[in-house]
Amino acid sequence: xxxxxxxxxxxxxxxxxxxxxxxxxxxxxxxxxxxxxxxxxxxxxxxxxxxxxxxxxxxxxxxxxxxxxxxxxxxxxxxxxxxxxxxxxxxxxxxxxxxxxxxxxxxxxxxxxxxxxxxxxxxxxxxxxxxxxxxxxxxxxxxxxxxxxxxxxxxxxxxxxxxxxxxxxxxxxxxxxxxxxxxxxxxxxxxxxxxxxxxxxxxxxxxxxxxxxxxxxxxxxxxxxxxxxxxxxxxxxxxxxxxxxxxxxxxxxxxxxxxxxxxxxxxxxxxxxxxxxxxxxxxxxxxxxxxxxxxxxxxxxxxxxxxxxxxxxxxxxxxxxxxxxxxxxxxxxxxxxxxxxxxxxxxxxxxxxxxxxxxxxxxxxxxxxxxxxxxxxxxxxxxxxxxxxxxxxxxxxxxxxxxxxxxxxxxxxxxxxxxxxxxxxxxxxxxxxxxxxxxxxxxxxxxxxxxxxxxx
Numbered sequence: 389x390x391x392x393x394x395x396x397x398x399x400x401x402x403x404x405x406x407x408x409x410x411x412x413x414x415x416x417x418x419x420x421x422x423x424x425x426x427x428x429x430x431x432x433x434x435x436x437x438x439x440x441x442x443x444x445x446x447x448x449x450x451x452x453x454x455x456x457x458x459x460x461x462x463x464x465x466x467x468x469x470x471x472x473x474x475x476x477x478x479x480x481x482x483x484x485x486x487x488x489x490x491x492x493x494x495x496x497x498x499x500x501x502x503x504x505x506x507x508x509x510x511x512x513x514x515x516x517x518x519x520x521x522x523x524x525x526x527x528x529x530x531x532x533x534x535x536x537x538x539x540x541x542x543x544x545x546x547x548x549x550x551x552x553x554x555x556x557x558x559x560x561x562x563x564x565x566x567x568x569x570x571x572x573x574x575x576x577x578x579x580x581x582x583x584x585x586x587x588x589x590x591x592x593x594x595x596x597x598x599x600x601x602x603x604x605x606x607x608x609x610x611x612x613x614x615x616x617x618x619x620x621x622x623x624x625x626x627x628x629x630x631x632x633x634x635x636x637x638x639x640x641x642x643x644x645x646x647x648x649x650x651x652x653x654x655x656x657x658x659x660x661x662x663x664x665x666x667x668x669x670x671x672x673x674x675x676x677x678x679x680x681x682x683x684x685x686x687x688x689x690x691x692x693x694x695x696x697x698x699x700x701x702x703x704x705x706x707x708x709x710x711x712x713x714x715x716x717x718x719x720x721x722x723x724x725x726x727x728x729x730x731x732x733x734x735x736x737x738x739x740x741x742x743x744x745x746x747x748x749x750x751x752x753x754x755x756x757x758x759x760x761x762x763x764x765x766x767x768x769x770x771x772x773x774x775x776x777x778x779x780x781x782x783x784x785x786x787x788x789x790x791x792x793x794x795x796x797x798x799x800x801x802x803x804x805x806x807x808x809x810x811x812x813x814x815x816x817x818x819x820x821x822x823x824x825x826x827x828x829x830x831x832x833x834x835x836x837x838x839x840x841x842x843x844x
Contacts, residue, residue, distance in 0.1 A: 791807075
């Protein structure tokens with residue numbers, strides 16, 4: 389740590405790895421514990437919450453007390469350094485290797501820029517998590533500072549409302565202060581946020597945006613695959629949704645207000661949640677945003693994080709990706725800790741819409757139902773679409789039965805070619821006909837034949 393690095397930390401403001409304190413008090417044990425339980429960091433004394441220097445002087449007694457506090461934590465916490473820089477005191481706390489750590493006041497964790505007391509459930513989760521390697525914190529092999537885009541870093545700092553000017557010379561120190569670079573090695577979080585060509589390093593770091601005509605995943609009329617940094621993924625997803633949902637205007641007094649059929653803030657919250665809570669260790673998967681005539685679905689790989697029970701969903705916040713969450717928090721894209729689910733529900737309720745639905749399996753899906761009054765298709769039209777699909781299915785059944793009547797040994801692949809339907813679609817109809825007792829298979833797949841069942 390040097391004076392220039394301190395100025396950088398103050399300019400960036402509080403975050404996952406930075407905490408400001410106006411004065412030293414023994415309650416600092418909570419922040420020391422929280423830092424050790426997260427990614428380590430810096431506690432800066434003599435700075436208020438707005439980043440204004442108030443002033444604090446390091447004495448031998450203060451230094452001895454801080455080291456004693458760290459030693460009395462369970463297990464002992466390593467204080468890397470305690471230094472005086474001008475009118476500020478900097479305490480550097482190392483990330484713990486045998487988490488979780490506790491102090492006299494209990495267990496604490498660091499979420500975004502807040503030190504928070506942990507529940508028993510969160511402590512158990514941290515025990516499990518500490519045994520596993522977190523994908524975002526793993527080194528991104530062969531990625532160097534030269535592969536980082538200064539333009540993306542500048543865009544991030546602008547969103548974070550930070551006046552600091554990055555350059556090739558100060559970039560390593562800046563990346564280190566953001567928690568994405570350690571000892572010159574950039575981690576996966578840094579790659580996904582700032583690499584010039586993200587997918588060269590993490591090929592499945594993408595968000596797929598699809599608009600469907602109708603109520604199911606059949607007729608695609610617009611699609612966009614965004615294979616870029618996470619911030620770009622977020623902005624592109626919101627733009628895509630805005631393009632495909634309806635908007636109306638209201639005049640109040642003399643001002644005009646544009647109102648989307650689904651509150652944009654709720655949709656933005658869900659997109660950000662999908663990005664920061666995604667399990668990036670699940671290779672070959674993507675975040676999906678799907679727009680249908682009656683709803684919008686946002687889905688990410690990874691269900692509830694380990695240690696978070698279904699009954700506590702929406703009440704307790706457990707971050708799967710602490711670094712990514714902190715970076716989005718710095719940009720002002722994440723609301724208060726643990727408020728996201730409630731905020732989405734409140735926004736939909738205030739708009740007079742159905743509460744969003746949350747589905748949790750190996751994937752996490754949020755479903756927003758569109759306002760029928762302003763939907764692309766009115767309710768009668770939606771019903772007509774559904775009826776039209778049913779009629780189409782019946783016609784396909786009739787075609788398959790006619791083909792079998794003409795040739796009882798016809799294969800499903802041949803049926804697919806004759807009626808111009810996917811092989812999977814044909815097999816689905818065959819299963820349905822069997823369930824209805826209209827068709828059965830005699831003999832094996834090879835050498836057997838179809839028999840149409842005639843009911844008396």
